[in-house]
Amino acid sequence: MARRKKSPARLVELAPPSRDHLRILRVILRIPKGRLMTYGQVATAAGLPRRARLVGQLLANSPLAEGVPWHRVVNAAGRISERDGEGPSRQRRLLAAEDVLPDRKGRFDLSRYGRSPRE
DNA sequence: ATAATGACTTTCA
DNA sequence: TTGAAAGCCATTA
Numbered sequence: 001m002a003r004r005k006k007s008p009a010r011l012v013e014l015a016p017p018s019r020d021h022l023r024i025l026r027v028i029l030r031i032p033k034g035r036l037m038t039y040g041q042v043a044t045a046a047g048l049p050r051r052a053r054l055v056g057q058l059l060a061n062s063p064l065a066e067g068v069p070w071h072r073v074v075n076a077a078g079r080i081s082e083r084d085g086e087g088p089s090r091q092r093r094l095l096a097a098e099d100v101l102p103d104r105k106g107r108f109d110l111s112r113y114g115r116s117p118r119e
Numbered sequence: 120a121t122a123a124t125g126a127c128t129t130t131c132a
Numbered sequence: 133t134t135g136a137a138a139g140c141c142a143t144t145a
Contacts, residue, residue: 020142039127053141056126073126081126091126 020048021058031072034098036113038076045116056081071095078108 017025023046031037037045039052048054059070060083071094075081079102080088092102102108 043127050128050140051142052127053125054127057142058126060126070126075126076128083126086126 020046020051020054023047024055024058025068028069028073029067031069032115033069033072034100034113035115036072036074036078036095036100036108036110037116038074038078038110038114039081040076041114041116042073052076060084072100074108074110078110078114079106 024042027042027046028037039055042055043049043051046055055073059073062068062070064070071091080091082088082091088106092106095101095108100108100113
């Protein structure tokens with residue numbers, strides 16, 4: 001096997017996932033279709049209270065692999081937090097495909113869509 | 120070790 | 133209800 005040197009921070013996508021990241025991913029994977037969770041809820045459900053930003057950082061750096069319903073994660077205001085450069089259109093479209101629709105101002109009703117990962 | 124930054128959240132005016 | 137400010141935490145520079 002090829003010897004592996006220390007990978008630069010640039011190759012985040014190839015870096016071994018940390019324990020915390022796995023816990024977060026596991027929670028996101030259990031968000032039912034048509035439902036939403038906030039960054040904070042995901043963090044807490046993953047056993048990492050006050051680490052909402054960690055959830056955001058993970059998703060921001062991840063290649064957003066298929067099968068990972070990252071689009072079901074929104075901010076506490078029920079709005080889409082957009083990635084550097086990209087608009088909310090992509091996430092909005094994916095949600096619309098699950099009948100999760102925003103109000104006139106682009107806000108999602110968390111009391112309606114927001115639920116814990118396990119029903 | 121200090122400072123800046125970011126898919127965040129809560130508080131307050 | 134909205135936006136600014138401060139709080140919070142991991143990562144980078």
